[in-house]
Amino acid sequence: MNKFGTVAIIGRPNVGKSTLLNKILGENISIISDKPNTTRNSIRGIKTGEDYQIVFIDTPGIHNAKDKINQLMVKQAIDGLSMVDLVYFIVTPDEIFAGEYKMITEILKKVDAIKFLLINKVDIHEKKDVVNVANKVFADGTFMYVIPISATNSTNIDKLLELTIENLPEGEKIYDSEDITTIPEKFLVAEFIREGVFNLLKDEVPYNVVVECENIEDKSDNLLYISASIIVSRNSQKGIIIGKKGSMLSKIGKISREKLEAFFGIKVYLELFVKVREGWMERDEYLKIQGLV
Ligand SMILES: Nc1nc2c(ncn2[C@@H]2O[C@H](COP(=O)(O)OP(=O)(O)OP(=O)(O)O)[C@@H](O)[C@H]2O)c(=O)[nH]1
Numbered sequence: 001m002n003k004f005g006t007v008a009i010i011g012r013p014n015v016g017k018s019t020l021l022n023k024i025l026g027e028n029i030s031i032i033s034d035k036p037n038t039t040r041n042s043i044r045g046i047k048t049g050e051d052y053q054i055v056f057i058d059t060p061g062i063h064n065a066k067d068k069i070n071q072l073m074v075k076q077a078i079d080g081l082s083m084v085d086l087v088y089f090i091v092t093p094d095e096i097f098a099g100e101y102k103m104i105t106e107i108l109k110k111v112d113a114i115k116f117l118l119i120n121k122v123d124i125h126e127k128k129d130v131v132n133v134a135n136k137v138f139a140d141g142t143f144m145y146v147i148p149i150s151a152t153n154s155t156n157i158d159k160l161l162e163l164t165i166e167n168l169p170e171g172e173k174i175y176d177s178e179d180i181t182t183i184p185e186k187f188l189v190a191e192f193i194r195e196g197v198f199n200l201l202k203d204e205v206p207y208n209v210v211v212e213c214e215n216i217e218d219k220s221d222n223l224l225y226i227s228a229s230i231i232v233s234r235n236s237q238k239g240i241i242i243g244k245k246g247s248m249l250s251k252i253g254k255i256s257r258e259k260l261e262a263f264f265g266i267k268v269y270l271e272l273f274v275k276v277r278e279g280w281m282e283r284d285e286y287l288k289i290q291g292l293v
């Protein structure tokens, strides 16, 4: 009997949704940082086994969004729920988020899918806190299973996959076994560069950046030429991205190139531009680059 189905991965920002997706796939397709709101739109990853295929949808963190871009991000996370077979709601054992967990559980009650509660980051939390959050959120009756995991350390990930397959509908594969994502190549490249920005810069700068990949060209059998623009919303941010004598831009270039070379398995020549587009976060033509409109 073959199984096919879709699984949405949802939760507050920073709980480890993208880390879990990458761990399940064994490939880093969804960008990760220690800052909240790293993921901005739905990222699909495909996991194929002998007799199953699962499409996982990593989503932006659900939060109380104030501006247009954040509202569109939350909308991405919630809208997708109507189309999935199963939902992973990821929480961490932090008492302070109980209110937000309740709010997300209320959203999930209206969703017609099987729901798993995953308690992540058990590697850095005491057992009593894990049990405490499990009792508080799981007791609600919305969830079929509660599973403590560590996405970083792969704790319980095999068990999670086993229970997921068990609960998916019967169905045939629709993607090739080699496909790991449906993300267009240029978008993936832009995301890898944005990951560099999120990991190297602090405060509000990463939140004012969108990346557009303009070109990917095979220059020869062993060289890929890629050009992309890092777009910021204010002139002062352009200076921060470039850094003293170009030092920051060169760091962003190096970290992004390494990631691109690992992903494509080929040498990459990466050309980066920095552009200022005042208030891009309010403009549909730029929100479109991020896949939000
Ligand atoms: N110790 C520990 N850290 C983790 C674990 N999973 C994720 N993290 C860390 O938590 C931070 C956030 O991880 P992400 O995967 O980007 O979280 P996210 O839920 O996708 O965040 P947003 O996209 O911002 O909503 C990163 O610094 C991860 O390394 C885990 O199991 N244990």
Ligand SMILES: [Mg+2]
Pocket: 017, 018, 019, 031, 032, 038, 039, 058, 059, 060
């Ligand atoms: Mg994420």
